[in-house]
Amino acid sequence: MVTIKDVAREAGVSVATVSRVLNDNGYVGADTRKKVMEAISELNYSPNEVARSLYKRESRLIGLLLPDITNPFFPQLARGVEDELSQAGYRLLLGNSDENIQKELEYIQTFIQNNVVGIITATNHVDYKIYEALDLPLVLLDRASENYPAVYADGREGGRLAAKTLVEKGAERITLVKGPANIKPAQDRFQGAIEELSRADVDFSVLSTTSYSFEEAQGWAEELFDKFSDTDGVIASNDIVGIAIVHEAMERGKRIPEDVQIIGYDDIPQSRLSYPTLSTIRQPAYEMGREAAKLLIRTIKKEPGVEQTIQMPVELVERKTTRKE
Amino acid sequence: MVTIKDVAREAGVSVATVSRVLNDNGYVGADTRKKVMEAISELNYSPNEVARSLYKRESRLIGLLLPDITNPFFPQLARGVEDELSQAGYRLLLGNSDENIQKELEYIQTFIQNNVVGIITATNHVDYKIYEALDLPLVLLDRASENYPAVYADGREGGRLAAKTLVEKGAERITLVKGPANIKPAQDRFQGAIEELSRADVDFSVLSTTSYSFEEAQGWAEELFDKFSDTDGVIASNDIVGIAIVHEAMERGKRIPEDVQIIGYDDIPQSRLSYPTLSTIRQPAYEMGREAAKLLIRTIKKEPGVEQTIQMPVELVERKTTRKE
DNA sequence: CCTCTGTGTGTAACCGGTTACAGATAAAGT
DNA sequence: ACTTTATCTGTAACCGGTTACACACAGAGG
Known part of the structure; x- marks a missing residue:
């Protein structure tokens, strides 16, 4: 595994400098930046998210907990969530709960252990204490709640x-x-x-x-x-x-x-x-997924004025199993 | 966040000792173990996977890359994979590739960055260089290949x-x-x-x-x-x-x-x-998922004699859109 | 009584990043 | 000429675990 030290050595600078060009913060001289960039592509370096996550105390992972991906309603949600999140640079840790509290708790637990920055969950057990103790951005999907932001249809x-x-x-x-x-x-x-x-x-x-x-x-x-x-x-x-x-x-x-x-x-x-x-x-399942993801991202970024809850419209789709008039 | 240090302080021991009871290795006195256990439940401590992952250079995460979870064939696979993996203590990092190389590379990249211990992928691009460079256990799912273990139906x-x-x-x-x-x-x-x-x-x-x-x-x-x-x-x-x-x-x-x-x-x-x-x-999609997961786990654990490839049976299911005789 | 072995525990280095801080240099202001 | 400020870079501490190593002690064997 090639680390930031290898890059630093290759470029003849310190790790701090490499880190600065990676994150584009602090001052870096133009030619130094160039040397570092070259070393990076030379060594085919890509930073270790785990190390970053440990120091920053936050990852780029988001936990998504759904009842059962095998029910065709949920893949739509999942896809909406994923499309929105991945575009914003987040990745998905997925769990199926089967509406089972035990599994649910286990997943929430491992979400926390993996430093996720937020959780989207379709749970019937929000009131369970693990959610209360959670100091992570949480968005309910396909579920409503008094206490948490939610995206659901009426x-x-x-x-x-x-x-x-x-x-x-x-x-x-x-x-x-x-x-x-x-x-x-x-x-x-x-x-x-x-x-x-x-x-x-x-x-x-x-x-x-x-x-x-x-x-x-x-x-x-x-x-x-x-x-x-x-x-x-x-x-x-x-x-x-x-x-x-x-x-x-x-x-x-x-x-x-x-x-x-x-x-x-x-x-x-x-x-x-x-x-x-x-x-x-x-x-609108796909849209609901997207909205939940957007809402979560806004909450993570602490943007002001986040709608606490979004209610999506339901709509009659008339096809052939109902009469025309 | 409560860390291993807090537990050590609470129990009046060193962090090494706490780590030893957590992992159940090395010598720990019976009463010391008890004190530590108490401190753990007292503080409601759960170890940080990220820190562990950093030192050990491996997580308990596995990357799963599928074309599109919205196609009802794939949730079955995913569910099979998940059920098997979660039972073995692994968690899933999920990505949808849309059969698009670009997305695929991005996901593989972030899988690596997050120290996954293995990857299961349904890709048409195994021969792409990123897979060659990969020194991670890799199992192909719903795809066959000369070069990698695979689970697929003929x-x-x-x-x-x-x-x-x-x-x-x-x-x-x-x-x-x-x-x-x-x-x-x-x-x-x-x-x-x-x-x-x-x-x-x-x-x-x-x-x-x-x-x-x-x-x-x-x-x-x-x-x-x-x-x-x-x-x-x-x-x-x-x-x-x-x-x-x-x-x-x-x-x-x-x-x-x-x-x-x-x-x-x-x-x-x-x-x-x-x-x-x-x-x-x-x-047998669900079973294929499970088999792929099992195969991956065996590979990760370096168990001897892993079948390199598993071909699952296809089977005619006669229902009503074909004639009886 | 001395050595050896097995048991129990702590100290500190380490994993690979980020960043506070300090120091160096050059340009700008007085 | 002297201070101030902006720019650039390196050193080292830190994140929260794991583990190599050192050390202490007790009981067994001679």
């Missing part, structure tokens, strides 16, 4: 919008799929939908589910039509479940949207490829 | 299998969708399919595409049926494109699999949720 509003849409489009026996109880945004959208449905003059029933996984989605869909075979409007807990329900409805020979309308949530990329294409409530 | 065989399947199931005017030219595995499976099709007594045509993206998949599907409207068997470049083709076929009122059979590649989770469910060539 789940309640999204839930209302989904329900309202189905009601307006003439669904009369609506089934509302309730997502996993331990996931906050799932509950928000559920509450929003309940709210709207209660207000309207429709019958509705609720199907409780406990996961968003692909493997189980099929099962929820079957259960849905087994239990509520005459439903004519389904509000899915997310697009994965929505797509599974579309699939199951087709399988059972139901006409979409004539016999049953279905509305998803998230607008993951594959929703526009299902058959029929899935109407859904869109969350 | 694309050529997969391509053959896809073609063979369609031929056997009676497709007579096959269309082969060729994936992006710069992506090695896409070309392997294409070659395999070509090989098999050439051997068989069928007509076939080729549609060239330049991306795997969701946004464009729809376009390829339309182009496919515009150009080859009478095709009765499609070998898609991957499942994303496959699902788009299924969708477009349905849209155009074609019966699947009677009028047109379609076979995908990868077996991403959503393939079993399309309508009809997509027959495909499965790559």
